Amino acid sequence: MIEFKTIILQFGEQGEKTGWRYIEIPVDLAQQLKPGNKQSFRVRGMLDNFAIAGFALMPMGDGGFIMALKADVRKSIRKEAGAMLTVKLEEDKDYKVEIPADLQECFDFDPEALVQFNTLPMSHRNYFIKWIESAKTNETRAKRIVNTVNAMLRKWTYNVMIREMKKENL
Numbered sequence: 001m002i003e004f005k006t007i008i009l010q011f012g013e014q015g016e017k018t019g020w021r022y023i024e025i026p027v028d029l030a031q032q033l034k035p036g037n038k039q040s041f042r043v044r045g046m047l048d049n050f051a052i053a054g055f056a057l058m059p060m061g062d063g064g065f066i067m068a069l070k071a072d073v074r075k076s077i078r079k080e081a082g083a084m085l086t087v088k089l090e091e092d093k094d095y096k097v098e099i100p101a102d103l104q105e106c107f108d109f110d111p112e113a114l115v116q117f118n119t120l121p122m123s124h125r126n127y128f129i130k131w132i133e134s135a136k137t138n139e140t141r142a143k144r145i146v147n148t149v150n151a152m153l154r155k156w157t158y159n160v161m162i163r164e165m166k167k168e169n170l
Contacts, residue, residue, distance in 0.1 A: 001045065001090040002029045008069060010081035020068050021081050025089070027063035034091050038063070040121055044092040047085055050077045054095045056123050097125045100132060102141070106149050113152035120157065127158035 006024060011017045025033070034041055044053035050073070057065040074080055099107070099117075107114035117125060128148050135141035151161035 001088055002032050003086070003088045004029060005084060005086050008074075008079055008081050008083050008085055021074060022066045022068045023085060023087060024060075025057055025065040025067060030057070030063065030065045033057075033089060040065075040123060042092040042095040042122065043067070043089045044095075045087070045089040047073065047087060048077050048079075054092055095122070097122055097129060100129065103129070103132060103145050103148065106145055110149055110153070113149045116152040116155055117148075124158055131158070 008021055008023060011020045011022070014020070030037075033043065038059055040056050040058050042054050043057055044051075044055070046052070047069075052073070055067055057067050060066055077085070079085060107117065117128070120128075128151075132141060132144045132148060135144055147161060147165065151158075156164065
C-alpha cells in the first residue's frame with residue numbers, strides 16, 4: 001500500500017474531462033502499485049478517513065495516473081478542488097465486473113459477443129452494465145441488452161454505440 005498527500009485538482013478545458021476533479025498519482029508511486037503497468041486499473045484504500053474500492057486509475061501518458069473524484073466522493077470527504085488530501089492506495093485485485101444474468105443468458109446464445117465484451121477494459125464493461133441496470137422498465141432493459149449484444153458483434157465501444165443510436169433516432 002502506498003500513502004501520500006496531494007491536492008485535489010480540476011481540469012479546465014480538457015475535452016470530455018473538462019471540469020473533472022481528480023488527484024494525480026505520480027509515476028514512482030504508480031509503479032509501486034502495479035510495476036510496469038501503463039493501462040487503467042482498479043484500486044482500493046482510503047481518501048482521508050473515507051474507504052474506497054474499485055476506483056479506476058487512468059494513465060496520463062507520462063507514466064503517471066489520475067483518479068477522478070465524483071461529486072458523491074467529494075461530498076463524503078467534504079473537500080473540493082484545492083484541498084489537501086491524504087491518500088492510501090493498493091491495487092484492488094478483488095474487483096470484478098458482475099454480468100447481469102439476463103445479459104449473460106444472451107451472451108450464452110452468442111459466445112462471440114461475450115468474447116468481444118471481455119476484451120473491453122473493465123471500465124467500458126461497467127458502462128454497458130450500469131446502462132442496462134439503470135433501465136426503469138423491463139422493456140427498456142431488454143432493448144438495452146439487445147443493443148449491447150449488437151454492439152459487441154459490431155466491435156463497438158459504449159460511446160460508439162450511443163453515438164450510433166443517436167444517429168438512428170434523428
